Amino acid sequence: MIGVVADDITGANDIGIMFAKSNYTVDVYSSIQSEDKQLNGTDVLILDTNSRFDEAKTAYQKVFQATKELHKRGVTQFFNKTCSVFRGNIGAEFDAMLDALDEDFAIVVLGFPKNGRKTIQGIHYVHGQPLEDSEFRHDPVHPMTCSNLVDILKSQTNRKVTNIKEGIIKQGSEILREIIYALKKDYQYVIMDVTDQADLKTIANAVYDFKILAGSSALAEELPAVIGKKPEQTLPKNVPEYHQGKGLFCAAGSLMPQTFEQIEYMRARGASVFELDSLCLLDKERFTSSKTQLLNVMVTEINQGKNVILHSTNDPLKVKETKQKAFQQGISNREISQLVSSTLAEMTKAVLQQTGQKRFVIAGGDTSAAVCHRLNISGIRVWKEIQPGLPSCISLKNDPMLFVLKSGSFGHRDFIKQAFLHLKEQLLEPGGVVR
Structure with a gap:
């Protein structure tokens, strides 16, 4: 089972549909207090910590606990889902997942080309504008005034951060995988450039079996093609009727x-x-x-x-x-x-x-x-x-x-x-x- 910790509910759904499109059964919970029988048949279990607007210490504790709960339920691969422009407690939440699993390495992919997010030479762009010049510069809680993803993450963690640029990714998944393993010796977070959907496919083929992945949901769309799609999706037995004649x-x-x-x-x-x-x-x-x-x-x-x-x-x-x-x-x-x-x-x-x-x-x-x-x-x-x-x-x-x-x-x-x-x-x- 794949386990995801998401920092807000829309982000949880965002990554959830990436797996559901390949017929994975995806359930999202605001806590793990649900009975075990409700989790039977779940392929991807997502916990929403609602921690994006918390203080860093609180966010760390929430993600740490959520990761522990997922591990107890047999999750073997973990995904730390964050905002696609790095708003929130990125460093604290990434660190929390690594600490909870006693691991010290994660792949970070923030690019989401289908929604206008690209990472080029480590600089993040939103619909063609550097992050610091986009609408997110004026975010009321987390104003984004820097476009360099390495610098943003470095400011929130003591672990070492680096970036793999598009030139390496364009050389294919085998070379990319070799570079990643070489960097693992010295860095704990490796942020990938993403210029198009083909880059995401290459990255997925290179990192599909890594224990911890992090960032936006975009990479999750390509993972099922590597790890295997499901023949059909399980839906709840009851679907509410639509009251025809009334509006929405x-x-x-x-x-x-x-x-x-x-x-x-x-x-x-x-x-x-x-x-x-x-x-x-x-x-x-x-x-x-x-x-x-x-x-x-x-x-x-x-x-x-x-x-x-x-x-x-x-x-x-x-x-x-x-x-x-x-x-x-x-x-x-x-x-x-x-x-x-x-x-x-x-x-x-x-x-x-x-x-x-x-x-x-x-x-x-x-x-x-x-x-x-x-x-x-x-x-x-x-x-x-x-x-x-x-x-x-x-x-x-x-x-x-x-x-x-x-x-x-x-x-x-x-x-x-x-x-x-x-x-x-x-x-x-x-x-x-x-x-």
């Missing part, structure tokens, strides 16, 4: 431009789009009076067959004003972000309860985690890919839900449209078979 709901808490573009795309095509005013959240009395009205309008529209999107404030000036007002009230950027996510989660639960619809879309990692927590979803089965790294999934509980959790910076302009179509089309045939 999407809650978006991401500030990324990709999500903004996806929302505007839907607005132009007739979706009902509502804003959760972040300034209003800081005035409890004002928000309490407006929340009920907003909720009633959204529920009415969904029941009338309209698709509804509720998004957090994404206007840069208003976001800045919100941060300033929050600061005056003693509220940090992280705390206001959590307030937005928890409010979106609360309203998502209310919408689903009042419409009876059990299929939905969430955009943003923090918001996705908050929604899963509010809906008491602790285990999910990764199902079908909609766009690269963006799958649907089914909750593993007696009253299941079918939903999509989207990383804020992933997806094409039409992603929400495609996600809604996917959720509407996945119906049960007679006998309970999913088509």
